[in-house]
Amino acid sequence: MRFIPKKVDDSVNVSKEHPLVEAGTLVIGLTLIFAAIAAALILIVDLVLLFVSPEREAAMFSNWLPDGIVAVEEEDKRVVALQALTTRLARHWEDSPYEFRVEISADDDLNAMALPGGLIIVTSGLLDSVESENELAFVLGHEIGHFRNRDHIRALGRGVVLTIFFVAISGGDSVANLSMTISDLTLRGFSRGQEADADKFGLELVYKEYGHVAESWRFFERVGDEDNALIDIAAYLSTHPSPEDRVARMIELAESNGWPVTGPVVESEGY
Numbered sequence: 001m002r003f004i005p006k007k008v009d010d011s012v013n014v015s016k017e018h019p020l021v022e023a024g025t026l027v028i029g030l031t032l033i034f035a036a037i038a039a040a041l042i043l044i045v046d047l048v049l050l051f052v053s054p055e056r057e058a059a060m061f062s063n064w065l066p067d068g069i070v071a072v073e074e075e076d077k078r079v080v081a082l083q084a085l086t087t088r089l090a091r092h093w094e095d096s097p098y099e100f101r102v103e104i105s106a107d108d109d110l111n112a113m114a115l116p117g118g119l120i121i122v123t124s125g126l127l128d129s130v131e132s133e134n135e136l137a138f139v140l141g142h143e144i145g146h147f148r149n150r151d152h153i154r155a156l157g158r159g160v161v162l163t164i165f166f167v168a169i170s171g172g173d174s175v176a177n178l179s180m181t182i183s184d185l186t187l188r189g190f191s192r193g194q195e196a197d198a199d200k201f202g203l204e205l206v207y208k209e210y211g212h213v214a215e216s217w218r219f220f221e222r223v224g225d226e227d228n229a230l231i232d233i234a235a236y237l238s239t240h241p242s243p244e245d246r247v248a249r250m251i252e253l254a255e256s257n258g259w260p261v262t263g264p265v266v267e268s269e270g271y
Contacts (some may be wrong), residue, residue, distance in 0.1 A: 010097055054097040054150070061117025065103070068122050074104040078127060081270040085133065085170070086120060086140050092208040098147055102140075112139050114146035115227030129222070133266035134206065134215040151194045199246060203253055212263030214253050217247045 065072055073079075083102045090100050098118030105111075107123040114120055120143045130136045146152050206216050220243040254261050 012187055022119060043206050054147075058098050061115075061119070062099075064115075064117050064119065066119075066121070070103075070107065073104045073124060076104040076106075076124065078271055079104050082122060082127075082136075082140075085137060085271075086144075089141050089205045089209055090144060092205050093144065093148060095115055096144075097150075100144070100147075104107060114141050114143040114152040116152060118147065120144075127271055130219055130271065131222075132215050132218065132268050133271065134210065135219040136268060136271055137206050137209060138202050139219065140212075141205035142198045143202075143229040145198030145201030145207060146194070149194065149197050151198065163220040195246075195248065199250060200226075200253055203250055203259070204257075207254075207257075207259040210266075213250075213261035214261055214263040215265045216254075217250045220246050220250075 006141065079102060082104065086100050086102045090096055090098070100118045100120060102120045104127065105121050105123045108125040109123055110126045110129055112120065112122045112126055119139065122139070126139065127136070130139070203213055203216060207213050222244045251261070253259075
């Protein structure tokens with residue numbers, strides 16, 4: 001019997017899918033896997049940080065400055081008055097484990113943030129925009145509220161995980177810079193629920209300090225005024241709820257708790 005070899009079929013090991021479809025499927029699959037890993041790591045870090053006491057955290061970060069995130073303005077004399085106001089407000093949180101420190105960032109954006117160890121950063125742009133001590137007191141009280149709820153330490157954990165994760169999968173200076181930006185945004189931004197809880201505690205501190213909450217939300221009313229060209233709100237809105245929603249919620253909080261919405265207002269001189 002004569003053997004007649006068949007012609008080899010070159011398409012046997014070639015996928016019938018278009019190469020672009022295969023590439024897209026691979027990219028989507030890898031993205032989902034990496035996202036799942038990152039989410040799992042963030043969840044683990046959140047759980048671990050629950051076992052780090054506020055006292056331990058305060059001790060660990062007592063002298064820490066976020067040099068890679070903000071540029072602290074050492075020559076700004078307003079920090080003295082800012083520190084004094086923060087200390088006064090913090091006294092109304094009787095069991096606070098923190099000795100709050102305040103620094104001013106040489107940044108024109110409107111922002112304030114709570115960082116580990118009891119550190120509060122306020123931008124010079126925000127200080128230039130407030131028109132009364134009462135407005136500023138609420139901003140500081142809001143940041144103190146993040147400490148009370150430990151929002152800041154969870155945000156730090158997310159930032160660290162994302163930084164390590166992106167460096168691990170890619171490497172290089174450009175990725176390191178990208179990861180620092182991600183960490184920065186993570187430290188600055190909280191969920192709407194976290195912001196609402198911090199607002200409530202901050203407003204309560206203002207009431208305890210002044211006996212009323214007058215002007216507490218005036219800053220946000222001005223921020224929400226589109227005709228006010230003097231205020232650049234882009235940075236603040238990127239990390240906080242809309243001004244209109246916050247004002248409405250704060251007024252509702254004041255009314256439901258019986259906090260007076262009128263009273264003497266302290267000038268912002270010195271800030």
